[in-house]
Amino acid sequence: MSVNSPAPAAQQAGLPEFPRHVVTAVLVAHDGARWLPKALQGLLVQDRPVQDVIAADTGSADDSARLLADALGDQRVLHLARRTGFGAAVDEAVRTAPVLTAEDVPYLERHGGWDPATRSWNDDGYDTPARPHGDPVHWLWLLHDDCEPEPDALAALLRTAEASPSAAIIGPKLRSWYDRRQLLEVGVSIARSGRRWTGLERREQDQGQHDQVRPVLSVSSAGMLVRRDVWEELGGFDRRLPLMRDDVDFCWRAQSAGHTVLIAPDAVMRHAEAASRERRPVDCAGRSAVNPHRVDKAGAVYTLLANTRGPLLPYVALRVVVGTLLRTLAYLVGKVPGQAVDEIVGLLGVLLRPGRLLAARRRRGRGTVPPSELRPLFPPPGATVRATVDQVVSNFSGRADAATAAVGRHGGAVESGPGDEDGDFLEIEQFARIKRIARKPGPVLFAVLLVVSFAACRSLLGGGALSGGALLPADPGASDLWDTYAGSWHALGTGGTQAAPPYLAVLALFATVLFGSTGLTLTLFLVASVPLSGVTAYFASRPLVESRLLRAWASVAYAFLPAATGALAAGRLGTAVLAILLPLMARAAAAAAGLQLGDAAIERGVRPGWRSTWALALMLTFTTAFTPVTWPIALVLAAVALAWRLARGQSALLAPLLMRWAALLVTPMVLLAPWSLTLLSHPGRMLNEAGLPYSTKTASGVDLLLLSPGGPKASGGFLLIGVVLAALAALMRGTRRTAITAAWAAAVTGLLFAVIENGKDWAGPATLVYGLALLAAAAIGAEGANERIAASGFGWRQPVAGLIALAAAAAPVLAAFTWMVDGADGPLERRDPQQVPAFVAEEATTGDQPRTLVLNGTEAHVGYALVRGSGVRIGDAELAAEAAPDHALDSVVANLVAGSGADQGSRLAGYAVRYVLAQKGAPRSFGRVLDSTPGLSRVSQADGSELWRVDAPVSRMTIISKGAAPIGVASGRVQAHTKVPAGPAGRQLRLADSAAPGWHASLDGKALTPVTLDGWAQGFELPSSGGKLDVGYNEPVTHIGWLGIQAFLLLVVVVLALPGRRREIDDDLPDAEGAAAADIPAQAGEGRRARRLQAAADAEAAAAAADDPAEAGQPPAEVPGPRREDDPDYGAQPAYEGAQAPYDPEADPAGYDPYAGPPAEGPDGYGYQGTGYQEGAYQEGGYDPAYAQNAPGWENAEGYPPAPGYEGQYEAYGYPPQPPGYAPYPPGEDGQGGQGYEQGYGEQQYPEQPYDPNAYGGAAPYHPEGDQRRDGSDYQ
Structure with missing residues (x-):
C-alpha cells in the first residue's frame, strides 16, 4: 500500500525522484486542530511524495482525530490514550505500518532511469537488472501536528540522503510558524548544563547564513528523517522521555553507535512549538497536565546523565545541580516562581530515581565512537555563559533605527562634483551630524555634563581623601564600613550600642562592587552626582514629554x-544621592499614583501596578537613609494624592492607593530599623542628613522661591527666574491639567518643607523636590507652546513667551558656565584623612590603645571628641549624636578647660587619654590653661593646632588593686587575648569602655564575674592566679537575627521592584508594534530633504509601475491554484508565481490572517486554561471559517478575482479505504501513462494564501506627525 499525493510540482510520470528511497510518514497529533490543516496540506503536496502515511492521535479533545480521518482515511489513523508520549506513539505507528515491498511499490523493480534534464522518468534506452535502483532504503519521516513542511522539504532531505549514503538521520531547517523568516533550529545540541543549544541568536532571521549540510549532534523530531533499520536498532525514542529532549537523546545514542546525523538546510519546515510555548497542555508526563518547563528540565537531566561517559559523569552531575540552583534563584529574582519550582522538581524527579538512570546507562552501553570524536558537536566551553551575557547586554542596548542608520558614518557621501540637483542635497547633508544629535541627545548630554563636571571638579580629582564640610573621611576598605554597620558595639569615645546609620550599608554595598574602594564610591556619589542626576532626569522624563530637546533642557x-x-561643594552626601535618585522616584511615584491612567481606564477597572510602588519604596528607603526628610515629604504627597482622587469622585481608587501608600511608607521604616525608630521618637532628626551638622547662612525667602537653599556654590538663584516663570506659564495650558497640577502640588510641598528646613538645617533636599517639580511643569507647558501661541493673534503673549523662553533656556547654560569657571570645591577638598599627628595615630595602634581628646569650640561653648586611631570617620557623627550622655567625661573636660589646678592626668588616664589636641581655631585660653595644668606636658604646635601629652601611664585595659599602681594589659580595639601574671587577691580588670551586658572575659577558660567600676567603666573580678586572659564582646542574637531578616526583606523588595522575566510563550510572534502598524502607511517628514527623497521615491515607483502591468493599473495576473494532472505544464513551474495581493483586514470581515498569532483567549492568552480549552476558542472542525470561504466583495477589495475552485467551502483531504494496489483510474485515463497511483486522490481544493506584510518584518511604528517629532527628533 503506497501513497502518492498530487502535488503542484509533481513529476509527469508516476515515479518519484530518488526512487530507491521508500518513505513512511508518521504524523502524531494531540489537540492540534489549530495547526493540523496546514500540516496535512504540507504533507500531501510534497514535490516528492511519501509512499505511506500513518497517523496517531493521542486522545485529542478537539477535532484532530476527525481531521486526520477525513484527510488520510480511518484505516490510517491510530487512536491512542491521551497520556501517550510522542515516542510511544511513533513506536506504535511504526509497528503498525508494514515495510513496503515491490508488491506495494511496483516501480522499485521498474526498468528505466530518471532524466534530470526533463525531471521525468525515461523508459527508453535502458537495459537494467530487476532492481535498477539498488536495494530500497526505508525511511521514517516523523512529523508533528504543528509543523508544516515546505513542498520541497522531503525532496531536499532525500537529496542529502542520496549524496551521503552513510547518513542515518537527517533533519530540516526549522522556521517559525508565525514569523516565516525567523530561524528556530538548524540542528541542535545540548550543553553540559542541560541547556538546549541551537547556536542561534534570539529571533535570528534566515538569510542563508546556516545553509550548509553538516554533521550535528541532533536534529529536531519535527521533520526528522530516520532510517527504519536505525530506528529499530536503537529501539526508537526512550520511553522515559515522553515529549521533550527525546530527539537529542535518540540522536546522541545514534552518534555513539557510529551513525551519522546531518542537517539539510534546504529542507524547510515551519514549526509552531505548541507544547513548549504552552499553546496546548502537556498531558503525557504525569497524571495531569504539567508545565512544559518541568518536562524539559527533567528530560535535560535524564539525557545528560544517561548518555555522558563515566569519567565526566560526576562533573556533569555537579554542574547540573549547581546550575539548577542558580537558575532557581534567577527565576525567583525574575518573579517567575513557577519555573523555579519546575527547575527543582524536574531535577529531583530524575535524581530520586537512580534505578532508571542506571538501567538507561546499561542499555546504552559503552558505545563504539569515542567521546573525543563527538566533542566538536557540543557547544564550546563558556558558550552558554557568553550567550546569556550577550542576551542581557542586548536587552539594555538599543539598536539604531532605520532612519538613523541611513544617515550613518557614510550616509552623506556623494559623488565628486555635484551638479545642480545634488548641490542642495549636499548642503543639507552637512547638517546631518547636528540632526543626529538633536534626534538622540542622551549620549551627548551625558558626555557634556561629564566634561563640565570634570572641569569644575578639577581640584577634587587628585590624591587624598574627600572630606570637609559635612563629609568625614571614609575608611579605606568596604569591610570597615560593613563592620561598623553590622556591629552592635561601636568603639567611639567610651563605646556604645547605639544603632549605626543605615547609609553606611549602602556605601559598603557600592564599595564592595567597586572593588572594595570607599574613596571611589564617594567620588561617584559626590563628584559624579551632577552628570548622573542629569542623566537620570533625562531618562526619567521620557513619559512626561515627547520632545527630546525639552527633556535635555530640563535635565x-x-x-x-x-x-x-x-x-557637592559642601560635601553633603545625602543631598547628592537624592539628586541622583529623585527623578527616578518622581517617575515611579507618578506610575504608582496612577497619573497615567485616564478616567475611562479607571472606570474599566484598571489600577496602578505594584512594581512601580515597590520600586519607589526601594528608592525611598535609600534616600531616607541619607536624607530622612524625604519620608515626610512622601507622606504628605501621598495624602495629597488620596485627597485629589477623593475630590474627583474616584473612590474606587482609594483602597488600592491606600494599600500601595501603606507599603510605600512602611517599607523604609522596616528596612531601616532600629535606626528608623529614632526618627519616629525624635521627629526633629528627620531634618538632618548624612554627615556632620554643617551650618550655613540661612537662605532668604526670595532665595528659596528662586530655588537657592544658600551655602557654598548654592547661590545664583536669580538665574533661574526663567524656570519659575515657565512653570507659572504652564498653568495657562488648557490640556494635560493632571500632570501640571501634580507637578505644582509637589512643588508647593517641597517649598513648604524647604521653609521648615531653612530654620533648622540646610534646605537643599526639599529645594531639590521643589526645583524638579517646577522643571516638570515648565517642560509640560513648553511642549507644543509654539503651535498654541502661533494659533492666537499677535499680542502680548508672543513677546512675553519669547522672553520667558529665552530666560529659561539661558539659565542652565549660565549656571553651568559659572560653576565650571569658579570650580566645584568649597569646604569639600582632598586632604590627608588623619586628623591627629602621624606619630599619635601610630601609637594608637599599639597594645595600649591610647586615645586623643580633641578640643574645639568657643569661649562660651566647648566641644570635644574622644578619638581613637587617626581620627573620626564617616558615620561617627551620627553615632556620637545617638550615644547616651557621658556626664563623667563632661565633668573631666569642664575641669580641664576651666583650669582647676588639680592634677588631671590620672583622671584622663582613666579614659585611656594620652594626648590632648586643641584644633586650629580653638580659643587661645585653652593653650594657657593646659600649659599650667599639672600632669600635662606640651608636645608640639603646628598648623595652628596644639598638642599635650598626659604624663601618667595610659592603657585601655589595666589591672587595679588597692594600694598599687595600675598595670597595663595589652589589648586590641575591642578584644584582648593575652597572658596576665599572678597577683594579690581582690584585684580587678578594668576597661576604659562603658559597661554593657555583652562584655565577657575568661581566665584559662573560666568565666570572670563582670562588675561596673567608677560608675561607668566595664570591669571583671580577677583571681590571684595568672593565665591566659580572653576579653570580648558578644553580639546579641537578636541583633544578628535582625540583620538576617533585614537582608531577606531587602532582597524581597528588590525582587518585587525588578521587572518580571518575560515569558517566552510567544517569542516567535511578530512584534506587536509592527503588527499593529503594518497596515498603516508611515508619513514622511516635512523637511526639505524629506520632500526631495519622497519625490525620488515617487519617480522610482512610477518607473517600476511602467515596467509592471500590475502596478500600472492593468489587470494582474491570476494567482494559479493547484494544477491538475492533465495540465500540459504540470510540474514545470512552482505552484505560486506572480505578485500576491496584500492582506486587507477590511476586505475580510472574518478578520482572518494566516500568519497572525494565536488568539488571546482566556487569562493565559493562548486559547486554553488549565487542561482544557475555553469554550469558543476554536471553531468546530479546527479551522477558521474565514479560511474556507472568501467574504463578499473580496475580489474587488484585493484586485484579484478568486482562482477557480476557491469559492467553495474547505474540503478536507480524503483517502477512502482502498485495498492495496487498487487503481482509481481506468487504464490509460489517469494521465500517468497508464501507471497510475497506488492510492487515488480526488481533486483537492486548497485555501488561498494571502500575503501578510508582517511576515518579512513589521512596518515602523506609526505616528500621526510622521517619522519625526515637532522638534525634529525621531520617535523611538
Missing part, C-alpha cells in the same frame, strides 16, 4: 540646580 537645568552644586 541640564536640574543637574545645575543650586542645591545640586551646593551639595
Whole structure:
C-alpha cells in the first residue's frame, strides 16, 4: 500500500525522484486542530511524495482525530490514550505500518532511469537488472501536528540522503510558524548544563547564513528523517522521555553507535512549538497536565546523565545541580516562581530515581565512537555563559533605527562634483551630524555634563581623601564600613550600642562592587552626582514629554540646580544621592499614583501596578537613609494624592492607593530599623542628613522661591527666574491639567518643607523636590507652546513667551558656565584623612590603645571628641549624636578647660587619654590653661593646632588593686587575648569602655564575674592566679537575627521592584508594534530633504509601475491554484508565481490572517486554561471559517478575482479505504501513462494564501506627525 499525493510540482510520470528511497510518514497529533490543516496540506503536496502515511492521535479533545480521518482515511489513523508520549506513539505507528515491498511499490523493480534534464522518468534506452535502483532504503519521516513542511522539504532531505549514503538521520531547517523568516533550529545540541543549544541568536532571521549540510549532534523530531533499520536498532525514542529532549537523546545514542546525523538546510519546515510555548497542555508526563518547563528540565537531566561517559559523569552531575540552583534563584529574582519550582522538581524527579538512570546507562552501553570524536558537536566551553551575557547586554542596548542608520558614518557621501540637483542635497547633508544629535541627545548630554563636571571638579580629582564640610573621611576598605554597620558595639569615645546609620550599608554595598574602594564610591556619589542626576532626569522624563530637546533642557537645568552644586561643594552626601535618585522616584511615584491612567481606564477597572510602588519604596528607603526628610515629604504627597482622587469622585481608587501608600511608607521604616525608630521618637532628626551638622547662612525667602537653599556654590538663584516663570506659564495650558497640577502640588510641598528646613538645617533636599517639580511643569507647558501661541493673534503673549523662553533656556547654560569657571570645591577638598599627628595615630595602634581628646569650640561653648586611631570617620557623627550622655567625661573636660589646678592626668588616664589636641581655631585660653595644668606636658604646635601629652601611664585595659599602681594589659580595639601574671587577691580588670551586658572575659577558660567600676567603666573580678586572659564582646542574637531578616526583606523588595522575566510563550510572534502598524502607511517628514527623497521615491515607483502591468493599473495576473494532472505544464513551474495581493483586514470581515498569532483567549492568552480549552476558542472542525470561504466583495477589495475552485467551502483531504494496489483510474485515463497511483486522490481544493506584510518584518511604528517629532527628533 503506497501513497502518492498530487502535488503542484509533481513529476509527469508516476515515479518519484530518488526512487530507491521508500518513505513512511508518521504524523502524531494531540489537540492540534489549530495547526493540523496546514500540516496535512504540507504533507500531501510534497514535490516528492511519501509512499505511506500513518497517523496517531493521542486522545485529542478537539477535532484532530476527525481531521486526520477525513484527510488520510480511518484505516490510517491510530487512536491512542491521551497520556501517550510522542515516542510511544511513533513506536506504535511504526509497528503498525508494514515495510513496503515491490508488491506495494511496483516501480522499485521498474526498468528505466530518471532524466534530470526533463525531471521525468525515461523508459527508453535502458537495459537494467530487476532492481535498477539498488536495494530500497526505508525511511521514517516523523512529523508533528504543528509543523508544516515546505513542498520541497522531503525532496531536499532525500537529496542529502542520496549524496551521503552513510547518513542515518537527517533533519530540516526549522522556521517559525508565525514569523516565516525567523530561524528556530538548524540542528541542535545540548550543553553540559542541560541547556538546549541551537547556536542561534534570539529571533535570528534566515538569510542563508546556516545553509550548509553538516554533521550535528541532533536534529529536531519535527521533520526528522530516520532510517527504519536505525530506528529499530536503537529501539526508537526512550520511553522515559515522553515529549521533550527525546530527539537529542535518540540522536546522541545514534552518534555513539557510529551513525551519522546531518542537517539539510534546504529542507524547510515551519514549526509552531505548541507544547513548549504552552499553546496546548502537556498531558503525557504525569497524571495531569504539567508545565512544559518541568518536562524539559527533567528530560535535560535524564539525557545528560544517561548518555555522558563515566569519567565526566560526576562533573556533569555537579554542574547540573549547581546550575539548577542558580537558575532557581534567577527565576525567583525574575518573579517567575513557577519555573523555579519546575527547575527543582524536574531535577529531583530524575535524581530520586537512580534505578532508571542506571538501567538507561546499561542499555546504552559503552558505545563504539569515542567521546573525543563527538566533542566538536557540543557547544564550546563558556558558550552558554557568553550567550546569556550577550542576551542581557542586548536587552539594555538599543539598536539604531532605520532612519538613523541611513544617515550613518557614510550616509552623506556623494559623488565628486555635484551638479545642480545634488548641490542642495549636499548642503543639507552637512547638517546631518547636528540632526543626529538633536534626534538622540542622551549620549551627548551625558558626555557634556561629564566634561563640565570634570572641569569644575578639577581640584577634587587628585590624591587624598574627600572630606570637609559635612563629609568625614571614609575608611579605606568596604569591610570597615560593613563592620561598623553590622556591629552592635561601636568603639567611639567610651563605646556604645547605639544603632549605626543605615547609609553606611549602602556605601559598603557600592564599595564592595567597586572593588572594595570607599574613596571611589564617594567620588561617584559626590563628584559624579551632577552628570548622573542629569542623566537620570533625562531618562526619567521620557513619559512626561515627547520632545527630546525639552527633556535635555530640563535635565541640564536640574543637574545645575543650586542645591545640586551646593551639595557637592559642601560635601553633603545625602543631598547628592537624592539628586541622583529623585527623578527616578518622581517617575515611579507618578506610575504608582496612577497619573497615567485616564478616567475611562479607571472606570474599566484598571489600577496602578505594584512594581512601580515597590520600586519607589526601594528608592525611598535609600534616600531616607541619607536624607530622612524625604519620608515626610512622601507622606504628605501621598495624602495629597488620596485627597485629589477623593475630590474627583474616584473612590474606587482609594483602597488600592491606600494599600500601595501603606507599603510605600512602611517599607523604609522596616528596612531601616532600629535606626528608623529614632526618627519616629525624635521627629526633629528627620531634618538632618548624612554627615556632620554643617551650618550655613540661612537662605532668604526670595532665595528659596528662586530655588537657592544658600551655602557654598548654592547661590545664583536669580538665574533661574526663567524656570519659575515657565512653570507659572504652564498653568495657562488648557490640556494635560493632571500632570501640571501634580507637578505644582509637589512643588508647593517641597517649598513648604524647604521653609521648615531653612530654620533648622540646610534646605537643599526639599529645594531639590521643589526645583524638579517646577522643571516638570515648565517642560509640560513648553511642549507644543509654539503651535498654541502661533494659533492666537499677535499680542502680548508672543513677546512675553519669547522672553520667558529665552530666560529659561539661558539659565542652565549660565549656571553651568559659572560653576565650571569658579570650580566645584568649597569646604569639600582632598586632604590627608588623619586628623591627629602621624606619630599619635601610630601609637594608637599599639597594645595600649591610647586615645586623643580633641578640643574645639568657643569661649562660651566647648566641644570635644574622644578619638581613637587617626581620627573620626564617616558615620561617627551620627553615632556620637545617638550615644547616651557621658556626664563623667563632661565633668573631666569642664575641669580641664576651666583650669582647676588639680592634677588631671590620672583622671584622663582613666579614659585611656594620652594626648590632648586643641584644633586650629580653638580659643587661645585653652593653650594657657593646659600649659599650667599639672600632669600635662606640651608636645608640639603646628598648623595652628596644639598638642599635650598626659604624663601618667595610659592603657585601655589595666589591672587595679588597692594600694598599687595600675598595670597595663595589652589589648586590641575591642578584644584582648593575652597572658596576665599572678597577683594579690581582690584585684580587678578594668576597661576604659562603658559597661554593657555583652562584655565577657575568661581566665584559662573560666568565666570572670563582670562588675561596673567608677560608675561607668566595664570591669571583671580577677583571681590571684595568672593565665591566659580572653576579653570580648558578644553580639546579641537578636541583633544578628535582625540583620538576617533585614537582608531577606531587602532582597524581597528588590525582587518585587525588578521587572518580571518575560515569558517566552510567544517569542516567535511578530512584534506587536509592527503588527499593529503594518497596515498603516508611515508619513514622511516635512523637511526639505524629506520632500526631495519622497519625490525620488515617487519617480522610482512610477518607473517600476511602467515596467509592471500590475502596478500600472492593468489587470494582474491570476494567482494559479493547484494544477491538475492533465495540465500540459504540470510540474514545470512552482505552484505560486506572480505578485500576491496584500492582506486587507477590511476586505475580510472574518478578520482572518494566516500568519497572525494565536488568539488571546482566556487569562493565559493562548486559547486554553488549565487542561482544557475555553469554550469558543476554536471553531468546530479546527479551522477558521474565514479560511474556507472568501467574504463578499473580496475580489474587488484585493484586485484579484478568486482562482477557480476557491469559492467553495474547505474540503478536507480524503483517502477512502482502498485495498492495496487498487487503481482509481481506468487504464490509460489517469494521465500517468497508464501507471497510475497506488492510492487515488480526488481533486483537492486548497485555501488561498494571502500575503501578510508582517511576515518579512513589521512596518515602523506609526505616528500621526510622521517619522519625526515637532522638534525634529525621531520617535523611538
